[in-house]
Amino acid sequence: MAHPVATNEDGNGEVGGITQFASEENMQRSPSTYKVGCPPRKKFIKEFVDGLMETFFPDDPLRPYKDQSRSKKFMLGLQFLFPIFDWARYYNLSKFKGDVIAGLTIASLCIPQDIGYAKLANLDPQYGLYSSFVPPLIYALMGSSRDIAIGPVAVVSLLLGSLLQNEIDPLNNKEEYLRLAFTATFFAGVTQVLLGFLRLGFLIDFLSHAAIVGFMAGAAITIALQQLKGFLGLVKFTKRTDIISVMKSVFDPFPSGWNWPTIAIGVVFLVLLLIAKHMGKKNKKLFWLPAITPLISVVLATFIVYITHADKSGVQIVKHINKGINPASFKKIYFSGQLLGKGVKIGIIAGMIALTEAVAIGRTFAAMKDYQVDGNKEMVALGTMNVVGSMTSCYVATGSFSRSAVNYMAGCRTPVSNLVMSIVVFFTLLLITPLFKYTPNAILSSIIISAVIGLIDYEAAFLIFKVDKFDFIACMGAFLGVVFASVEMGLLVAILLQVTRPRTAILGNLPGTKIYRNIEQYPDGIQVPGVLVVRVDSAIYFTNSNYVKERILRWLADEDEKHKTKHLPRIEFLIVEMSPVTDIDTSGIHALEELYKSLQKREVQLALANPGPVVMEKLHASEFMEKIGHDSVFLTVGEAVMKCAPKTTEDA
Known part of the structure; x- marks a missing residue:
């Protein structure tokens, strides 16, 4: 079979990926002499x-x-x-100074955050600190991003805590809950490694930008609402995360259940944290202020509670954080039994969300500093650190938006900033965890509330509304699902509402040319009587294949109705322009087969125009080409129309 020759503006052609000068003979050949070839299939x-x-x-x-x-x-x-063996060769004192300053800065931010985030996951405070010690060490060896700061994050902590407590009560079955948390972390890591190893990173793109904006905003509000327990000094609080259940827990004991000294501590330090955050945002030179304020707040609040004995007045405190570095936890992971399946399920969900957040952060800062981040290496690095973390008493860690931003502004140059942070956490675990005994829960709640406010991106939501209303529906669906139902429900709604709906368009001929374009964009485009030309502007996968088939059949029914009304010949040919279809899977091929059967019943002939090499290979392998006939595939839409309706095109 002859290879198609695409001629560019300079009169050159391309055969099998090799650019050739078009000969005079080739230049004179009509397009109809070329056939759409199928590339040799790889083993x-x-x-x-x-x-x-x-x-x-x-x-x-x-x-x-x-x-x-x-x-x-x-x-x-x-x-x-291990990229460290590459960039370490060019490491120098100047880079080290930048990394040390950045590492110390993010360490001051991560220590109070980690204690609070562990509570979100219904774990003891030390597990948050453990998760900022081992995982950053592994990532520094294997990661390709210079700016990501590794550790527990609010959204993943809340998601993990919510999913785990649905299976096991964290208070009455503390040991089993902890084991399930390690199991979920292990399989979160395995999921991430496999995604990178098998090049399946495209799966994380099932959450569109709009869905992520809505999900993050909903999660931020849910996290903030969960902090009302510590902020108000409430003893009894719902395990549910929806806003209605939380509000009932907040106002049912009002005012007798509220602890006013706790509220005073929470309000004062929340205002302090927000002022510091605002000042750091307004003046980039003060980037260190919002980073250091949480730790200063913890120190001051702890000192105030200690000297005033406020804990005897009902102010809830941390009480105890285990001293020492991470104990081994490999034997606590479930590799069999009833809880194995639950751990796998929770791990896959948490791993995907953690990966989405980390990849988004890595891409953002890589673009700002103009360097490349290898997506597959990132997945393997993140997965490996979580697998190792699950064996060393850590729960799911990933890249943190707030800490990575501080890391970037503090002048980090390499992943050594993560190593510095890890060393600081190491000495914290080894030496000073007993000093956190009198830390009030209210200050931890204030730190988390101030941190998650940044996840609510009003500007992005408004832009989504202005650009694409359907995207905005997906955004709001994810937001409302998280706020009024649960984190996992919001995640499900986010995926369902933004399942790919590829653009399809009816094409018409631009008078005086052989060009076919979208008739909505080009109103002068003329539709050829008896022929419907449809373009699919997306790859066809299991997520959208049924929609593509039904959308084309609806176009056909609508156009048939219009033709009857205008007393025009009925549609006898359907031409599908497939140049934008970069790939197709078995579900997509099955949808084409069903489309072909439906068209046969209507006595409509199917033709394909300019399918790409990957699509052609799969259509041949599935024997779909034998069903429709090789003479039903054309190089261009114009050629297909000439073959299908020669009399009409000659008249035109």
């Missing part, structure tokens, strides 16, 4: 090995290894798998 083993090499290595993996000694090849391999 599965070669395709798998190529994908595996691309995961860890550059596009041309063998080039750096040519003419190199074994030791050199080994070092190059280490540098690809």
